[in-house]
Amino acid sequence: MPDPGRDQDPTVALQRVLATLSYLLTRSRAHERQAAEAGVTAARSDLWLLMALEDSGGISRVGDLAALLMVEPPHVTRQIGQLESQDLVERTPDSLDRRARKVAITPHGRAVLNRLRQTSHAGLHEALAGFDDTDIATTVAVLNHLVAYARRKHTDEERQRGRGM
Secondary structure (H helix, E strand, O other): OOOOOOOOOHHHHHHHHHHHHHHHHHOHHHHHHHHHHHOOOOOHHHHHHHHHHHHOOOEEEHHHHHHHHOOOHHHHHHHHHHHHHOOOEEEEEEOOEEEEEEEEEOHHHHHHHHHHHHHHHHHHHHHOOOOOHHHHHHHHHHHHHHHHHHHHHHHHHHHHOOOOO
16 A cells, blocks of 8 residues: 655645545445444445435435436436335435436434444544644545535536436
């Protein structure tokens, strides 16, 4: 694993830190450990979909979720079926379009997310001990900027391919 702090160029150093952090946070064992601490059995991708759904106000169309997650709608549809079988989401009629269905997070789905977030928050609080709120707020602003850039870039690429997200 490369040393994230060895480069003098701040952008190169940030790229290395982000790559290392991404690797460490997305390892299966890291998810399994955190999920076990929270008493959650849902897969990592299931939790991302639940978080996206909750961030959308708890109810959303499949296409909107797919765009938010930057995946194809059929992938989300299959995943919703799995989540529905675990009572984490439910399909509801779309009041504006009788042919369409919306997906809503269930109370059980919210409880699962809350347990995971509590565990995650405790771990993050421990990891950030010694940093003041200003440093953390600056880090959040930089990371939010990078997320917005990545989403814009993805949307632009999809438009160029003719998928018009």
